[in-house]
Amino acid sequence: MAPTPEQIKRERLYEPLGLTTAEYDRFAELLGRLPNYTEMGLQSGMWSEHCSYKYSKPILKTFWTHNERVVMGPGEGAGVIDIGDGMAVVFKAESHNHPSAVEPYEGAATGVGGIIRDIFSIGAKPVASLDSLAFGSDFTPHNQQLIDQVVAGIGGYGNSIGIPTIGGEVQFDASYQQNPLVNAMCVGVMPKSALQKGAAAGAGNAIIYVGAMTGRDGINGASFASSEFTDEAADRSAVQVGDPFMEKLLTDACLEVTRDHRAALVGMQDMGAAGLVSSSAEMASKAGYGVTLNLDLIPQREPNMTPFEIMLSESQERMLLCVKAGHEAEILAVFAEYDLEAVVCGRVTADGQYRLYHHDELVCDIPVTALTDAVPTYTTTPRIPAALAHPAPDFVPVVADATATLQALLALPNIASKRALFSRYDAQVQTNTVVLPGDDAGVIRVRGTHKALAVTTDSNGRLLALDPYRGGAMTVCEAAANLIATGATPLGITDCLNYGDPRKPEVYYMLQESARGITEATRAWNTPVVSGNVSLYNETSGEAIAPTPMIGMVGLIDDLSAITTVGFKQAGDVVYLVGQTGDDFNGSSLQFLQTGQYAGRITGFDLPTAVATGQAVLTAIQAHLVTACHDLSDGGLAAGLVEMAASNVLGARLTTSLTNAQLFAETPGRFLVTVAPADVAAFEALVPQATRLGPVGGNQLCIDTCDGGVNAPIADLIQTQQEALAWQLA
């Protein structure tokens, strides 16, 4: 027997579900009576941070979300940007951190599955996936297992469903040891005319449930994801299990509905966090209607499920559609063709009430808005963390042997190639992948046009930990630079904001400051935030992860012939460094190598300069003056050169006025490019910020500096860079 309303209030049964007494009281006030157990359960899911963004909304509101290209900004399943030719690109990223920590294979797999549904629910064909991962830096057996299983789960889902994984990133830092980050991004392409929204409008219209049956997996996952970790074993039942085969059928069928049955379809949304309740309540709320569902009609995997369980189950591969009355059979026939179970389970109502029937009994009768618009928002008074208020003194490195330092840096997991991990993802299915993972960004062509899309994910928690404002802006700049290096014009971003407990003043400060940095940078690059999600409470035993906004950015290449890659192409090409190098060592990999930590203030970043440098490089690429391009980040100039040398095993003989140490400085906003000898004059005229370093060629990497330099067989450096991670994970 479910507890009575009075018992819920008396024994505060809402607390274990993550609701405060004030929230419970407010809900009762909205209802004009005490909620019953089912209603209180719905509230706990819908008022969780994961569904309501109650702590992050005031911050998300500060994001810049619209420009001339944006077709649809945040608030729907995914963001949509015009790419010309009547086409649009659709993209979104989502975190699956908590499930992946507890059950890494299924946690990661269902993260991929969930974001794919967001894309096709808009009417777009999913064409690419990316994954931004962060793990602990101590490769304990448990951590190795975690890394292996997260990668296996991403591959297990993405490879099977047939969406290429064309990019992403993996970073290692002590702060993620107990709390890994798994952020999945999906990109879709569609004709602009196919756009559809998740709305349930028109009294009498049908609500159709399609896909997997509802089971007891992932019940109340939304509130699980919105709390700190306690006991893993007890949490495991809150993790869902994925079925990529079902999702492939669902994708194809739903795209057929949006393409061929537009007149019958009112709206469609996936059942993600808080499952059936969030999808149905959000669809009704967006349209200003109510909805009545008969839970006896919901396909159920297990007997005796309660309304609470049915509504809050997060079983995967389920979609909810609103279909015009009279057209039900037409839509059900499409799903039948794909052997998918679909049922009419309810109707839209005009009165704005959310009603559920179970065994012929009315078990919920509340205003839809009590689940959606009425959720309160909170702010915390921010406080700057002590370490930021009093930063460590500037790090002054001494690099006597630059060759040995470079070898050691290349072996750091954050710099070494991640090939051992990403080669487990199918990067080429759909046969559109022009630039494979391992470059600065993945690139896919858009069939039927002369265009291509470049996509990247970037995050850098250790930088944000030192300076959330600059770090936030620099993460956006890093993403833009990665796209530019392929020849793409940055279009827009999606983000996953991964932080600790927002009720803590220091965490809230980090959140607020990084959002300020992100906003400033997105305006400077003309790349609005069109979608995203928030993952808070990433803490274990009171310790928060490094503040980690993950920026997923999409760029457009108008002309396939302008696509540029990282690798040196030909001996004789001239290497240029674009942008100024300073003594910027705080937070650098060199600092970590020499001191074991990242500390100090962040120096050397200037947003207008970074944008101007990027635009100059892009102009040169688009003018076909550049044969290879790479943006500089971890490990600085020296590491960047090895990365460029790797694809065709070509050395270089270079001279610079920089010091040994400056070869490893991480001054942001710099690029390395190569230019064919015939184009040198034209390039220098177009990019005055460029400094000539010398020619590509030979078997050695020689860099003469003012106090020494690097001289090593390029094959040795490449071997370290390519194999170091595999050795350490073996």
Add this chain to the structure above:
Amino acid sequence: MKAAVLNFPGSNCAEDLLWAVGPIAGAHAEIVPATATDLTGYDLVLVPGGFSYGDYLRSGAIAKFAPVMPALRAFAEAGGYVLGICNGFQILTEAGLLPGALQWNRDLTFICEPEPLVVENATTAFTRRYTAGQVITLPIAHGEGNYYADDATLTALEAHHQVVLRYQHNPNGSCRDIAGITNEAGNVMGMMPHPERAVEALLGGTDGLGMFESLMEVCDGAYA
């Protein structure tokens, strides 16, 4: 040449094959669902990669019971050309149209990499546009591509020149580096690498085009 690209629920390379054989190679190709029961009128049947029916059991173990399989068997027995790629190869071995089996890769992980392959037999209908000993690079993308057969079968395969492609650097533990084989009659071929992913310079190479051109040459008499 008129080619059918079979499409099982869960196949994810059917569209890629259609693109490679149709617009790129220039043959007539169409998708045929796994519910079809008649394959007459086609010169070539392509069995695509993917995860047929989810492949939650052994790869291809469910697909071999698909409605189209009796028609495929009849088509092969009548001498029609059949090319199974990746999951298609797995399905053909499961169905008994080719000998051996595909096990989990040696390292038990999925591998997506370009692989150099040696063309062992350039006289087949699938490889006549190549030369014997030629090294071509095709992408692989599989978890279960580790070819296994008993010694007697392997020896027979070699004796009858049925080993068509071998890996230069065996990525998955396949017996005798085998990447692709034909049946004894030479009209049915299975291979783990993906030729349809190597038909456009834009996407990194055109080494796979020769397979489709070989088949067109055989089916159409002369291919320019």
